[in-house]
Amino acid sequence: MKNKTFYSHGKLLLSAEYVVLDGALALAIPTKYGQSLIVEPINEPVLHWKSFDETKNIWFETKFELKGNTIEGQDLNNAISNRLIEIFQASKALNPEFLNINQGYNLETHLEFPKNWGLGTSSTLITNIAKWANIDPFQLLDKTFGGSGYDIACAQHHNPITYRIAPDKKIVEPANFNPIFKEQLYFVHLNKKQNSRDGIKHYHENKKNAASTINTINNITLNMISCQTLNFFQDLMVSHENLIAKLTKQTPVKDIYFRDFEGAVKSLGAWGGDFVLVASKQNPTAYFKAKGFNTIIPYGKMAL
Template sequence: MMKELYSNGKLLLTAEYAILDGAKGLALPTKFGQSLKLETSNSKALLWKSLDYNGTIWFSAQFSKIDIKTIHTSDADISQRLAQILLKAKQLNPAFLSRKTDYNSIEARLNFPRDWGLGTSSTLITNIAQWANVNPYQLLAATFGGSGYDIACAQHNTPILYQRNEYTPIVSEVPFHPNFSDQLYFVYLNQKKNSREAINSYRNLDFDKTALISKIDTITDKILTCLDLKEFAALLNKHEAIISETLKIPTIKDILFSDYSGTIKSLGAWGGDFVLVTGTASEMNYFKDKGYSIILPYKEMIL
C-alpha cells in the first residue's frame, strides 16, 4: 500500500511581519515543494527518511509507533522536533498511527535545496496534516507557529491573498500574473534567517499596528491591480520604506546593493533567503559580480 502527498513552497510578496497582526498578504506558491511518500512495511517501528533535492538522505530515524519515542536517529535534535509534530498530530486525531495497517515507512523529499527558505517546515507540516487528517493551521500553531500563509501556499496552485483568522484564515486565489514578469527575478542572498527569531523581534516592537496594517493593505490592493513595472516598483519601494521604519533597520538594498538601479524587495523575514529584484537579464550580472550566483526568473520560481 502506497500513497504520495505533495505541498508547494512559498514566497510572501507583501505584508511580511504585518501579516502576523492581520494585514492582507499577497503570497506566491512556488514550483518547488516537498513530497511525502507513505508506504506500509513489516517493521513494527515507524521508519522515516528525509531526502534532499539531489536524492541524498540528510536525516533518518526510527520511532516506536505507540508513543513516537526515538529508537534510532541520525540527528537527535531533528528527531525530537519531528516526534513533537507527529505527537501533536496524534493529539489532534487520536486515530492517527493507531492501527497495525497504518503507513509506517515514510520518505520526505524536497525538490529544492534546504537552505533556500521556500518552506521546508511548512510543506512538511502540511503533508503530515494531510496524512493525519488534521487542520494544518492548528498543527502549525502547536509546533512552529507563524502566520500560516505558508500553509495556504502549500495547498494552492495560484497566487493568493491571505489574512489570519485563528485556524480558519481568509484565503482567496487572485489573478496576479504581471505582464512584466520577464523583468522580475529572485536573487538568493545565501544567508538563512530564523523565522521564529524574526517574529519574536517584531513582537517586541512598540508601534501603531492599526496604522501599519492600513498602509500595507492599501499597497497590497494596488499591487493586485498594477499594470506596469514602474508603478509596481514604486509600490514595492514604499512597502520596503514602511517596514524599514517599523523595524528600525535599513532595507536590504541600503545594506547590500545601494548602487543598484532597480528595485529590491525583501520576502518574508528580513535579511535572509530570497529577494525580488526588478531588472533585465543582463542587469542580473550586477548580482553575479557580487557573488550572488543563484538567480531565478519569475516564471521559473512561481506557479
C-alpha cells in the same frame, strides 16, 4: 497495503511580511518547487524515516518506535528527531486514530529545493503530514511551529493568493496576480537562511503603531495585484520596504547590499536572508553574480 504520496508547494511572501501576523492583507505565491512525502505501510510498529534533498541524497535518517500512544526516537539529543516526534504527537492529539494500529511505515520526504532557500521545508512537511493524518494543517502548525500560516495556504494552492488572519479564521482567496512585466521580476537568494521565528520575535519586540502601517500595507498589496507598469510596481516595493523598516527598526536590504543597483529590491518574509524580489528593466544577473549572489531565478521559473 498500498503506498501513498502527498505533495505540497513551497511559498514566497511578496507583501505584508511581519504585519500579516496582525491582520494585514498579504500577497503570496506557491512555488514550482515543493516537497513530497511517501508513506509505505509495513507490519512492524516502527517509523523508518529518510529525508532526501534536491540532489536525491539522504540528509537525515532515523527510526521511531510506536508504543501505544507514545512515539519514541533513537536520537534523544537530535533536534530534528525531537521535532518530528512533536509533530507526530500533535497529529495524534488532533486525530486519535492516527498511528494507533499495530503497524508501522517507511517514510520518505523528497525536497525539490535546497534547504537553505527558505521556500518552506517545514510548511510543506506539516502540510503533507496533515494530509496523511487527515487533520487540519493550520491546527497542526499552531501546535508545532506557529507562525502566520500563509505558508500552509501556499502549500495547498496552485496560484497566487491573498492571505489575511481574521478573528478565529484565516481568509485565503485567489489573487489575480499575473503582471504583464513579470519577465522583469527575479528572485535572488542572499546566500543565507533566515529563521522566521527569530524575525517574528524581533518584530513583536519593536513594532509600534502597527495599525496605521497595516492600512497602508493593505493598499500596497491591492495595488501590487492590479499594477500595470514596472515603474509603479517598483515604487510600491520601495514604499513597502520603507514602511517595514520604520516599523521594525531594520535597514532595507538594498541599502545594505545593493545601494548602486538600478532597480527595486524587496525583502520577502523575515528580513536578513532567503530570497529577495528584484524588479529591473534590464536582466540583473550579471550585477548580482558580480557581488557573489549566484542564485537568480526569473519569476516565471519560480512562481506557479
